[in-house]
Amino acid sequence: MQHTNTEMNMEACITCENKNCLIKKNSTNPLMEKFLAERHTVKCKKSQQFILEGAPVHGLFFVKKGQIKVVKTGIYGREQILRFAHDGEIIGHRGFGTRKQYPIGALAINETILCNFTNDVLQKMLHEVPDLTFDLMLFYSEELNRSETKVRKFAQMTVREKVIDAFLYIYRKFGQTEEGFFNIQLPRKDYADFAGTTEEQVIRTISSLKKENLLKSKGKKLGIVDTNLLKKEISEHNYFLDS
DNA sequence: GCATTAATTGGTC
C-alpha cells in the first residue's frame, strides 16, 4: 500500500514519543485529523537560531527532539535567557495571537528537530478543537505562574541562591547521567544569563559549591552531588517547586 | 602547533 505525504505527516504525530506535547496528546482526536497534515518539520543545526527577536510571527514550534534556549535581548545588548526547552515543549507561544512579531529569540543548543504549525492553521485548530484549546490555556496559565515566581526570585534571591536555583532548574529539566552530570552542556555565561548575574559570579559560586561538596565537575561537565542538600540552600524561598 | 574561545582570578568602583 502506498502512503501519500499527508498520510505520513499525520502518522508522525500519532507515533511521536513526546507524550507531553499538546499536539501529540490530542492527535487521536478526529477533529485534529486535517490539521495534523499541515505540520512542518524544521531541522536545526547546533547553535542555529530559528526564531529571531522581532521577526514576523510564523506560528508555533514544538520541539520534536533537541535542546533549545529562549532568549531576550535586554538593554545595552545584555542577554537574558528566559528558559530552556527540550522534547515536547512549546516555543514561540508568546508571539501567537494578535502579535505581529516574536518578542523573543530561540536557538538550538545542539542538533534539533522542530515541528511547526503556521498561525492560520493554528487559529483554525484552536477554534475547532476545544480539548486542544483547553490544554493550551492550562499551559499559558502555568507559564504565567512560572514567570511570576521568576520575578520574585530575581528580586529576592542573592546571587548564590539564584545560581543554585538555576542548577536545580537544569537538573529538573534535563536530569543527570549515571555518573552524576547534567544531560546538557552549557557555558558559564549561559548560567549567568539565565540566573541574571555575571559569568564571574557563576564561576565563583561554582568553585565554592565544589569546595562544599555540593557540586562536582569533570572537564566541562557539571553535576549536582545531592539535590536535597542543594535545595536546602534555597529552602527559605520555597520557590524551587517550579519555574 | 597555532589561533581562537572559554574559564578563572584579582582588582577597582
Next chain:
DNA sequence: GACCAATTAATGC
C-alpha cells in the same frame, strides 16, 4: 555585585 584586565585552560583547525 558588576565591570575590566590579565592569565591560564581548552578547543578548533
